[in-house]
Amino acid sequence: MKIVLLEPLSIREEKLKNLSSKLLEMGHEFIAYDTVEKDEEILKERVKDADILIIANNPLSGEVIKAAKNLKYISVAFTGYDHIDQEICQARGIKVSNAQGYATEAVAELTLGMIITLLRNIVKCDEVTRCEGTKAGLMGNELNGKTVGIVGTGGIGLRTAELLKVFNCNLLGYNRSQSPKAKELGIQYVSLKELMSKSDIVSLHVPLTKDTKELIGEEELSWMKKNAILINTARGPVLDSKALAAALNEDRIAGAGIDVFEIEPPIAPDHPFFHAKNVLVTPHVAFATEESMIKRAKIVFDNVYSWMNGEEKNIVI
Incomplete structure (x- = not known):
């Protein structure tokens, strides 16, 4: 052959x-x-x-x-x-x-890195320090004790949950079927609406299928807290990019970490995320170690x- x-x-x-x-x-x-x-x-x-x-x-x-x-x-x-x-x-x-x-370990670790980077304003801190700035206006938030919603409790979602347990996070889950391991980790399964509305951090870990395409759109984003952040290290099309960019620019949510887009990088400079507030973007690198x-x-x-x-x-x- x-x-x-x-x-x-x-x-x-x-x-x-x-x-x-x-x-x-x-x-x-x-x-x-x-x-x-x-x-x-x-x-x-x-x-x-x-x-x-x-x-x-x-x-x-x-x-x-x-x-x-x-x-x-x-x-x-x-x-x-x-x-x-x-x-x-x-x-x-x-x-x-x-x-x-x-890539279970690699993606879970980058997810955690994005969460901490956003909560502690690490990118902005680097920028101001290089320009003789101070910590003024850069008060961050701790991950410890936060409620994190895991959308998709497959291998990567569960490994992410395991890492978050170290930070004493409360874990909510949304998935088509309920995993026994998820329950062992203390993940409480809820509806998507309840997860989005109660979580301080929402992390997406679903595959791209006809059922998950734009799973998170304008309506779902409207359920989130104003101080919540959203992470997508899954697949780009499970999220409505324009709707998320609008939610960020209108201060309806606090931030986002994005590793995946509708197409593979390079991404055109007019992409909505490049003109939205407080977005951390990486070029589909979560799996790459x-x-x-x-x-x-x-x-x-x-x-x-x-x-x-x-x-x-x-x-x-």
């Missing part, structure tokens, strides 16, 4: 060779591209003879998938898989697996070897 890695996995070449060596020993062909390609015609050429594709978060359209006549399986080096044409995969019987769990990249590469290749052995591991389609 021909296995094609369509984009780099952000690991050292030596590590990639170690993970892929078994494929060559088994007599398979392995090709790894070290650039992220956006041109669909070039992508079609890269995939045309592939039996297996390994991708990260670069979009894989239906037209590109159609060009891969021999394609049977896709191993996604990412938790989300909404960047793949799922209908085409289902229609052709192409199995898809993800790398769920690889040296440790998490190694974890996901191992998961991705393990998924491939498992599928070859007739085992379906981490299958999402």
Whole structure:
């Protein structure tokens, strides 16, 4: 079989060779591209003879998938898989697996970092200190004892909750199903409206589906406290960007930490968040640590070897 890695996995070449060596020993062909390609015609050429594709978060359209006549399986080096044409995969019987769990620690830690940065005005403190300023007007707030609403109590949401427990936070949860582990952590499940209205901090950790697209919009934001902050390290489209920017500019909520957008960075300078008050933005970096990249590469290749052995591991389609 021909296995094609369509984009780099952000690991050292030596590590990639170690993970892929078994494929060559088994007599398979392995090709790894070290650039992220956006041109669909070039992508079609890269995939045309592939039996297996390994991708990260670069979009894989239906037209590109159609060009891969021999394609049977896709191993996604990412938790989300909404960047793949799922209908085409289902229609052709192409199995898809993800790398769920690889970035749990990384995303949870950045979430906590964003919360503390906003509560303690760290970015503004840095700016004024460099300009001979003082702490005047920069009184912060403690995380200790705050009520935090976790929207989405999957692996990342629960790990975030575990970290917040260290700060003696009261935890509210909203999810389609209730997790026993969440209850062990002391998370109280409530309606979305109750979570939004009672929380000092709201943190989003849901996947992007037809049910979660713009889950948080103008109405949901209107339920929040004026001194509350919102964090989104999940997927960009689960949040209405224009509605959040308006809520911030009109002082209806106090701040926001945003790592994800409607599209992958770079983001155009006219994006609503770049013209809103007290927004901390990062370029979809929550998952990106040296440790998490190694974890996901191992998961991705393990998924491939498992599928070859007739085992379906981490299958999402």
